[in-house]
Amino acid sequence: MVNGTLRSTPGSVVAAPTSDTGEARQRDAERTRAEILEVATLEFADKGYAGARVDEIAARTSTTKRMIYYYFGGKEQLYLAALENAYSVIRGIEGEVDVDHLDPVSAIRRLAELTFDHHESHPNFLRLVSIENIHRAEHLTKSDLLPRLADPAVDVLGRILERGRAAGQFRDDVDALDVHMVISSFCVFRTANRYTFQAIFQRDMLDPARRDHYRRMLGDLVIDFLTAR
Amino acid sequence: MVNGTLRSTPGSVVAAPTSDTGEARQRDAERTRAEILEVATLEFADKGYAGARVDEIAARTSTTKRMIYYYFGGKEQLYLAALENAYSVIRGIEGEVDVDHLDPVSAIRRLAELTFDHHESHPNFLRLVSIENIHRAEHLTKSDLLPRLADPAVDVLGRILERGRAAGQFRDDVDALDVHMVISSFCVFRTANRYTFQAIFQRDMLDPARRDHYRRMLGDLVIDFLTAR
DNA sequence: CAATGAACGAACTAGCTAGTTAATAGTAGG
DNA sequence: CCTACTATTAACTAGCTAGTTCGTTCATTG
Numbered sequence: 001m002v003n004g005t006l007r008s009t010p011g012s013v014v015a016a017p018t019s020d021t022g023e024a025r026q027r028d029a030e031r032t033r034a035e036i037l038e039v040a041t042l043e044f045a046d047k048g049y050a051g052a053r054v055d056e057i058a059a060r061t062s063t064t065k066r067m068i069y070y071y072f073g074g075k076e077q078l079y080l081a082a083l084e085n086a087y088s089v090i091r092g093i094e095g096e097v098d099v100d101h102l103d104p105v106s107a108i109r110r111l112a113e114l115t116f117d118h119h120e121s122h123p124n125f126l127r128l129v130s131i132e133n134i135h136r137a138e139h140l141t142k143s144d145l146l147p148r149l150a151d152p153a154v155d156v157l158g159r160i161l162e163r164g165r166a167a168g169q170f171r172d173d174v175d176a177l178d179v180h181m182v183i184s185s186f187c188v189f190r191t192a193n194r195y196t197f198q199a200i201f202q203r204d205m206l207d208p209a210r211r212d213h214y215r216r217m218l219g220d221l222v223i224d225f226l227t228a229r
Numbered sequence: 230m231v232n233g234t235l236r237s238t239p240g241s242v243v244a245a246p247t248s249d250t251g252e253a254r255q256r257d258a259e260r261t262r263a264e265i266l267e268v269a270t271l272e273f274a275d276k277g278y279a280g281a282r283v284d285e286i287a288a289r290t291s292t293t294k295r296m297i298y299y300y301f302g303g304k305e306q307l308y309l310a311a312l313e314n315a316y317s318v319i320r321g322i323e324g325e326v327d328v329d330h331l332d333p334v335s336a337i338r339r340l341a342e343l344t345f346d347h348h349e350s351h352p353n354f355l356r357l358v359s360i361e362n363i364h365r366a367e368h369l370t371k372s373d374l375l376p377r378l379a380d381p382a383v384d385v386l387g388r389i390l391e392r393g394r395a396a397g398q399f400r401d402d403v404d405a406l407d408v409h410m411v412i413s414s415f416c417v418f419r420t421a422n423r424y425t426f427q428a429i430f431q432r433d434m435l436d437p438a439r440r441d442h443y444r445r446m447l448g449d450l451v452i453d454f455l456t457a458r
Numbered sequence: 459c460a461a462t463g464a465a466c467g468a469a470c471t472a473g474c475t476a477g478t479t480a481a482t483a484g485t486a487g488g
Numbered sequence: 489c490c491t492a493c494t495a496t497t498a499a500c501t502a503g504c505t506a507g508t509t510c511g512t513t514c515a516t517t518g
Contacts, residue, residue, distance in 0.1 A: 027484055027495055048363050050280035054476060064497060066478085075476065129425055130359055134277050137424035149429050174446065177432055182450060185418035186411065193417060195366035196358055200378050203406055217403065221411060224457035225450045256465055256514060283506060293467055294507085300465095304506065 033071045035061050040068075041082040045124040048131045049079050049139075080139050083132060086125045088145070093118055093153045104164030108226065109219040111157060112183050116215050119187040120206070130192050154180050161226075170226045179222065186218050262300045264290050269297075270311040274353040277360045278308050278368075309368050312361060315354045316378055322347055323385040333393030337455065338448040340386060341412050345444050348416040349435070359421050383409050390455075399455045408451065415447050 039060045043052045054075050058065035072078040093114050099107050119126060132140050140146065157176040164170035190205045198204050205214070268289045272281045283304050287294035301307040322343050328336050348355060361369050369375065386405040393399035419434045427433050434443070 029495065032495080048277055048279055050277055053474095055474090063495095065476090066497065067495080069477065070495075127363065129422070130363060133422050133424045134356065134359060134363070135424075137428045140425055140428050146428060151429070154430070177430055178446065181418065181426075181434070182415065182446075184422075185414040188418055188422060189410065189414035192421075193358070193362050193413075195362045195364075196369055197410075199366045199369050199375060200380070201383070201406055205410070217407065217411075220457065221450065221454045224453045228449065228453035228457070258465065261465080282504095284504090292465095295467065295509095296465080298507065 029071075032061075032063050032067055036063065036068055036071060036078070037081055037085060040078050041086060041124060041128070044079055044082050044131065045127040049135060052079075054078075076139070080143060083128050083139060084143055084145055086122075086128050087149055090118070090122055090125045091151065093151075097153075097156055099156055099160060104160050104167060104169055105223055105227065107160045108157075108164070108179075108222055111153065111160070112218050112222050113215055115153070115183050116187050116218055119191055120211075123191060126188060126191050129188075151180070164226065171228060174226075179226070182222060182225070183218065186214075186221065190214065258300075261290075261292050261296055265292065265297055265300060265307070266310055266314055269307050270315060270353060270357070273308055273311050273360065274356040278304075278364060281308075283307075305368065309372060312357050312368060313372055313374055315351075315357050317374070319347070319351055319354050320381065323381045326382075326385055328385055328389060333389050333396060333398055334452055334456065336389045337386075337393070337408075337451055340382065340389070341447050341451050342444055344382070344412050345416050345447055348420055349440075352420060355417060355420050358417075380409070393455065400457065403455075408455070411451060411454070412447065415443075415450065419443065 036057070040052075040057050043057045043060070046052075052075075054065060054068060057078075058068060061067075068075075068078060072081055093111070096114055097107060097111050102110060143149075154176050157180055161170060161176055161179065165172050194205045204210075265286070269281075269286050272286045272289070275281075281304075283294060283297060286307075287297060290296075297307060301310055322340070325343055326336060326340050331339060372378075383405050386409055390399060390405055390408065394401050423434045433439075
């Protein structure tokens with residue numbers, strides 16, 4: 001992450017010294033933009049859209065608030081950019097599943113476990129999604145890249161399911177989206193609702209000591225369901 | 230600022246005067262308080278804590294903003310009151326499960342379906358819980374009635390589970406909280422994440438036409454898991 | 459029925475917050 | 489090295505927002 005070590009001299013109106021010590025901040029549109037986006041992601045994920053403060057985001061970058069408006073246009077567009085960025089970073093689970101070299105049961109379990117790991121390692125993405133749902137996805141629906149957002153993992157899931165059904169191993173009254181929903185439910189709930197769950201039941205669903213238990217449990221849950229009877 | 234001392238005037242049941250002129254607004258502390266709480270619940274569930282506006286809440290009641298501070302002390306206390314109220318309204322599923330007259334499998338399915346129905350019919354409760362999780366349960370943990378919040382349904386679940394295990398029907402590597410988590414995951418995800426899910430996959434998880442499918446699916450999911458092998 | 463305190467309302471305020479202005483410094487192209 | 493454009497900064501502002509002030513009205517009670 002970029003930290004603002006080089007910087008300072010707000011009032012150094014003095015002409016740039018001949019000797020460039022490297023201390024002077026170089027102009028770099030891409031870097032400035034990226035830094036704003038990164039800090040904004042943290043702030044929005046932390047406080048929500050309404051709770052986030054543009055001034056706070058600016059303060060945590062090495063640049064100024066004016067740059068936020070220069071590059072993004074406004075708070076809402078910045079939020080959308082952070083959300084879109086989070087979605088685009090999160091994708092690509094399907095590439096890690098070696099579908100065709102695993103039997104359907106193992107493939108499903110593997111996909112579920114990858115989803116599980118993925119959610120656990122991207123807490124900010126999950127928080128942004130929760131926040132966006134509070135807003136009834138009003139920002140997401142405006143996104144230009146919405147059509148490309150559909151998780152490719154669902155397609156992979158569909159193909160595995162088909163193979164499993166063809167082999168007579170899987171039930172045929174659910175589709176890929178249903179199964180995806182079950183897997184997501186479990187993973188999302190575990191991280192998104194961890195705080196109230198812990199407050200009420202005194203059990204931390206993200207306790208590393210329970211991690212393997214939940215991981216196996218999710219796999220069993222999906223497999224037992226698909227192969228029942 | 231010391232003003233906020235909460236009036237502990239309990240339900241000093243205002244003896245209703247016989248002569249009810251009707252049109253003139255009667256003074257009624259209990260009713261005013263209840264009205265504020267109800268409107269606040271809607272506003273907070275709708276916009277989140279930071280997004281909610283005290284002025285807006287006041288405007289939607291038949292009283293004024295002053296009364297909010299008079300009865301609740303401030304925005305945060307009002308929010309907590311709304312959250313606590315939502316939790317207390319939501320409880321009591323366990324009473325509807327006739328545990329002892331159903332075999333373990335049927336009892337579990339019944340409990341799951343009741344939870345399913347419960348979540349579907351209390352969307353605002355779910356939204357408040359999501360919002361509170363965004364805030365990392367910082368308000369809930371301050372609540373005095375936190376100790377009494379643990380869902381009694383979990384106890385009922387525990388007893389059913391025990392019977393099922395004793396009968397050799399259920400697996401024994403999961404406890405009541407684990408099963409509760411699975412059931413809640415499904416129900417919560419379906420309503421709390423419906424918006425982004427719909428935006429991305431064009432499937433409304435709350436479509437009445439799919440309701441029975443999901444209800445049965447949840448029952449199968451839990452039962453197949455518990456009775457597997 | 460007077461006194462006392464609970465219940466109420468209108469208007470006010472201090473501080474915050476998204477968004478803007480206007481001027482300046484670096485940089486690329488000629 | 490000049491011109492035109494991009495990147496950047498500090499300071500500003502209009503409007504909002506939680507919380508308050510102060511005065512009034514109603515209803516109970518001694």
